[in-house]
Amino acid sequence: xxxxxxxxxxxxxxxxxxxxxxxxxxxxxxxxxxxxxxxxxxxxxxxxxxxxxxxxxxxxxxxxxxxxxxxxx
Numbered sequence: 001x002x003x004x005x006x007x008x009x010x011x012x013x014x015x016x017x018x019x020x021x022x023x024x025x026x027x028x029x030x031x032x033x034x035x036x037x038x039x040x041x042x043x044x045x046x047x048x049x050x051x052x053x054x055x056x057x058x059x060x061x062x063x064x065x066x067x068x069x070x071x072x073x
Contacts, residue, residue, distance in 0.1 A: 014043040039072045046071050 009018045021036030048069050053062040 013040065015039045044072045 007019045009016055009022075011017070016038045018036040018038060021034070023032075023034045025032050046069065049067045050064045051067045052064045054060065
């Protein structure tokens, strides 16, 4: 498991999510997710980050929403 700093992390050809510095926890009516991401050079350039919220119990879904942009160097 990667969350809450345990495990070795996970990766693909674009990035690696490191276990250290990664956490997930409820915070009131919110859920806080912190990811320690290291991007690989093959993924360089301008990127748009998308997020979606889903409710497991009622099946509500926000659909994918653009959350921000970043330039990977």
